Amino acid sequence: MFHILDKQIYAAFRDRLRSNFGVESHFVLEQPRQSSFGEIAVPVAFQLARTLKQPPAKIAASLVSAVGEIPGVAAMEVAGNGYINVRFDRGAYGAALLEGVEAASVTEGVKIIVEHTNINPNKAAHIGHLRNAVLGDTFVRMLRAAGHRVEVQNYIDNTGVQVADVVAGFHFLEGKTPADVARLIGETRFDYLCWDLYARTSQHYKDVPESLAWRAQTLHAVEAGEGELHELAHLVSNAIVNTHLATMLRLNIQYDVLPRESEILHLRFWASAFELLKERKAIYFETEGRNAGCWVMPSSSFRGEDDANEDSKVIVRSNGTVTYVGKDIAYQLWKFGLLGKDFHYKPLTRYTDGKEVWVSTAEPQTHPAPAFGGGHTVYNVIDVRQSYLQDVVEAGLRALGYQEQADRSIHFSYEMVALSPRCCADLGIELSAEDAKRPYVEVSGRKGLGVKADDLMDKLIETALVEVASRHAEDNPAAQRAVATEIAMGALRYFLLKYTRTTVIAFDFQEALSFEGETGPYVQYAAVRARNIFRKLEERGEEKPVFSAVLTRDAMARQLADEDCWQVLLSASRVGSAVEKAITSGEPAHVARFAFQLAQEFAAFYQKFKILDEPDAERRAFLLWMTDFFRAQLERTLAILGIAVPAYM
RNA sequence: GCGCCCGUAGCUCAGUUGGAUAGAGCGUCUGGCUACGAACCAGAAGGUCGCAUGUUCGAAUCAUGCCGGGCGCACCA
Incomplete structure (x- = not known):
C-alpha cells in the first residue's frame, strides 16, 4: 500500500516541477529521520537551490503551494532548511488497507531466468552451497512476489573434472565396479561417502602425481560416452543430483529445470556457438606465443582497452577441446534464446505439491515439456570469485553483437562462506600456523x-x-x-x-545456532504470537469481528491518532515497498532486515496493548484488525524469505 | 604488478544510493512473567565511521592518495 501512495506523491511533485519550474530531474523520496516529521520527506528543494539560485526553504514553500492537494495526503509542511514533510491522511490510509486496495499482483510480462545452486554432482552440499541456493531462491521469491515471471534453473556439470575425480577414486583407488557403486547408492549415505572419497582422491593426486592420468582417462571416457568409467560417472552424478535436490528441499528450495552439461556436449551446443564466434570474429586462432594453436578471445573484449596487453582468454585448447568459459557462452546464448538450438526435456521428479522438475536430455521425447530458456533477463547466482569468468561470458555476448542481452546478463555475485577459527576448533580441524593467523579459513571440497x-x-x-x-x-x-x-x-x-x-x-x-535476537525464530515468534491472539479469541467462544462493519473511516481516523498504532500500521503496509527496493538493490538481506524490524514493532505493540482485555468495543475491534493485518503482512514477508510459521513456539 | 571487495560500538553486522541527532543484534549491567506463554520487553553503558586531503549548502556514503585485510588475474571448473 505504502508504495502506491509513494508513487502518487512522487508523480504530483514531478508534474509540478515540470509545469511550474520547467525542471525535469529525478529526485528521491525518503523516510524522515523522525516519525514525528511525517511519513515521507521530499528533499528536492536542496537539489534545485543551485540551478534556481534561491534558498531551499523558499523553493520548498512555493512548491508546496503549487502542488496543492494530493489524494490521501493530509498535510505538507516545510521543515528544517528546506525539507518538505508529507503527512498521510490516517483515516483514509487505514480504510484503504481495510478494503485491501493492494490487489494481488498479476504474473505477467517477460521471463526472468535465475540460475542458482549449480553444485558439482560429486559430493555432499556444504554451507557455501547453501548460501548460493538460499540467496537465489529468496531472490526468485522476491521477483515472483513483485509479479515477475521467473524460471529457476540449476545447472548440472555432470561431465566435469570434479565428477571425474570421484569416479577415478571409485575405479582406480578402490577398484569398484558400477554394480558395486549402484549398491553403495542404495545402502549408504552416498553423498557423504563421495565427500570423503573426493578428498582422498585429491590427496592421492598430490602424493602420486602420475595418478593424475586417471582424471584424463576418465574425462575422455565420459566425453566418448562409453565404457565402465562413463557408466560410473552417470551413476555418481545422477545419484548426487538427487541428494542435492533432497537437501535443498529441506530448505523449501525448488527448481523448474536442470540443464546438464552432458546435453550441451551431445547436442553440440558448443559447435553452434563456435560457428557464431568465428563468424563474427569474436575469437581468433592464435599462431604464436604460449597460446599458439588455441582459439582465444582478445583481452580487450573483457578488460579495458588500457589492459590490452594482458593475456587473452583461451576458449578452445590446442588439443581442440573447449574450455568451461566456451561452454558457458553457449549456455548463456541458449538462456537468451540466441543459440538456435534447444535441449530435449524429460520429467525428473515431482514435488509433493505436484510441481514437476525437468531435466535436459539428448533424445527427443513424446511427452511435451514447457518452453524453457529464451529469457529476457538472466541472473546468474555465482560467487564473487568467478567474476572474471562472468565478465568473459558477457564480453562474448557483446562481441557477438548482443549488447542488450549482455546488459541483461547479471552476475548476482556474493562473497564466500568461510570457517571462523572457533568453528575449525569445534570441528577438530587442525590449522597450519599460517592459517591460524587468518580471520577465517576457506571451505575446500x-x-x-x-x-x-x-x-x-x-x-x-x-x-x-x-x-x-x-x-x-x-x-x-x-x-x-x-x-x-x-x-x-x-x-x-x-x-x-x-x-x-x-x-x-x-x-x-x-x-x-542462535534463536534469539536478530534471527529467523524471532520473526517466526512474532507471527505465532499474532496467531495466538485469534486462537485465544476462538477459545473464548468469540469470532473474529467483521472489521469493515465496525471500523468506519472515522473510527480509523480516531484510532490511528494513537502514534504507536499508526507507526506499526505504517510499517506493516510497507512490504511491497521494501520488496521493490530490495529487488532494485539486488539485496535479499534488505527483506530479511525488514522482516526483523516489522517483528520488533509488533513485539512492542503486543507488549503495550492488552488486546483481548480492551474494554472499549471500537478500540478492541481496531486492535484486533491491526493484529490481523500485521499477521498477514508478516506471513507474506516470511513467505518471501522462504520461512514457515510454526504451529506454536 | 593489475582488477574487484571489505575496514562503522568489546564482538558480528546494517546504514533506504549525498540528507535532519550514525543504528541493530550479541555480550555486559539494572529491571519486568498472574497465559493475548519471557525464543519476549523496558532501561543503561559503549563511536576520531582505518588515516589524510578534496568536491558542496551537507560526506560513513562521492574523488584522489596512503595504511590494513580478503579474493581474483590457467590450454581447472
Whole structure:
C-alpha cells in the first residue's frame, strides 16, 4: 500500500516541477529521520537551490503551494532548511488497507531466468552451497512476489573434472565396479561417502602425481560416452543430483529445470556457438606465443582497452577441446534464446505439491515439456570469485553483437562462506600456523574441509528440539520435531540472508545456532504470537469481528491518532515497498532486515496493548484488525524469505 | 604488478544510493512473567565511521592518495 501512495506523491511533485519550474530531474523520496516529521520527506528543494539560485526553504514553500492537494495526503509542511514533510491522511490510509486496495499482483510480462545452486554432482552440499541456493531462491521469491515471471534453473556439470575425480577414486583407488557403486547408492549415505572419497582422491593426486592420468582417462571416457568409467560417472552424478535436490528441499528450495552439461556436449551446443564466434570474429586462432594453436578471445573484449596487453582468454585448447568459459557462452546464448538450438526435456521428479522438475536430455521425447530458456533477463547466482569468468561470458555476448542481452546478463555475485577459527576448533580441524593467523579459513571440497549442509540442518533441528520439548512437553514427539524443523530451517535461512552479499560470512556454530535476537525464530515468534491472539479469541467462544462493519473511516481516523498504532500500521503496509527496493538493490538481506524490524514493532505493540482485555468495543475491534493485518503482512514477508510459521513456539 | 571487495560500538553486522541527532543484534549491567506463554520487553553503558586531503549548502556514503585485510588475474571448473 505504502508504495502506491509513494508513487502518487512522487508523480504530483514531478508534474509540478515540470509545469511550474520547467525542471525535469529525478529526485528521491525518503523516510524522515523522525516519525514525528511525517511519513515521507521530499528533499528536492536542496537539489534545485543551485540551478534556481534561491534558498531551499523558499523553493520548498512555493512548491508546496503549487502542488496543492494530493489524494490521501493530509498535510505538507516545510521543515528544517528546506525539507518538505508529507503527512498521510490516517483515516483514509487505514480504510484503504481495510478494503485491501493492494490487489494481488498479476504474473505477467517477460521471463526472468535465475540460475542458482549449480553444485558439482560429486559430493555432499556444504554451507557455501547453501548460501548460493538460499540467496537465489529468496531472490526468485522476491521477483515472483513483485509479479515477475521467473524460471529457476540449476545447472548440472555432470561431465566435469570434479565428477571425474570421484569416479577415478571409485575405479582406480578402490577398484569398484558400477554394480558395486549402484549398491553403495542404495545402502549408504552416498553423498557423504563421495565427500570423503573426493578428498582422498585429491590427496592421492598430490602424493602420486602420475595418478593424475586417471582424471584424463576418465574425462575422455565420459566425453566418448562409453565404457565402465562413463557408466560410473552417470551413476555418481545422477545419484548426487538427487541428494542435492533432497537437501535443498529441506530448505523449501525448488527448481523448474536442470540443464546438464552432458546435453550441451551431445547436442553440440558448443559447435553452434563456435560457428557464431568465428563468424563474427569474436575469437581468433592464435599462431604464436604460449597460446599458439588455441582459439582465444582478445583481452580487450573483457578488460579495458588500457589492459590490452594482458593475456587473452583461451576458449578452445590446442588439443581442440573447449574450455568451461566456451561452454558457458553457449549456455548463456541458449538462456537468451540466441543459440538456435534447444535441449530435449524429460520429467525428473515431482514435488509433493505436484510441481514437476525437468531435466535436459539428448533424445527427443513424446511427452511435451514447457518452453524453457529464451529469457529476457538472466541472473546468474555465482560467487564473487568467478567474476572474471562472468565478465568473459558477457564480453562474448557483446562481441557477438548482443549488447542488450549482455546488459541483461547479471552476475548476482556474493562473497564466500568461510570457517571462523572457533568453528575449525569445534570441528577438530587442525590449522597450519599460517592459517591460524587468518580471520577465517576457506571451505575446500577438495580437502574435505567444510560443514556439510545436512549435518548443519540436523544439528539445528536437535538444538531447536530441546527448546520445543522443554516448552511444550505435552505435545507428541512427532509434532515437536515438525515444529523444531520449521524453527531450525527458519533460523538457517535467516542466518544466511541477514548478511549483505558483499560480506564474507565467517561461519560460526554459536551464531548460526542462535534463536534469539536478530534471527529467523524471532520473526517466526512474532507471527505465532499474532496467531495466538485469534486462537485465544476462538477459545473464548468469540469470532473474529467483521472489521469493515465496525471500523468506519472515522473510527480509523480516531484510532490511528494513537502514534504507536499508526507507526506499526505504517510499517506493516510497507512490504511491497521494501520488496521493490530490495529487488532494485539486488539485496535479499534488505527483506530479511525488514522482516526483523516489522517483528520488533509488533513485539512492542503486543507488549503495550492488552488486546483481548480492551474494554472499549471500537478500540478492541481496531486492535484486533491491526493484529490481523500485521499477521498477514508478516506471513507474506516470511513467505518471501522462504520461512514457515510454526504451529506454536 | 593489475582488477574487484571489505575496514562503522568489546564482538558480528546494517546504514533506504549525498540528507535532519550514525543504528541493530550479541555480550555486559539494572529491571519486568498472574497465559493475548519471557525464543519476549523496558532501561543503561559503549563511536576520531582505518588515516589524510578534496568536491558542496551537507560526506560513513562521492574523488584522489596512503595504511590494513580478503579474493581474483590457467590450454581447472
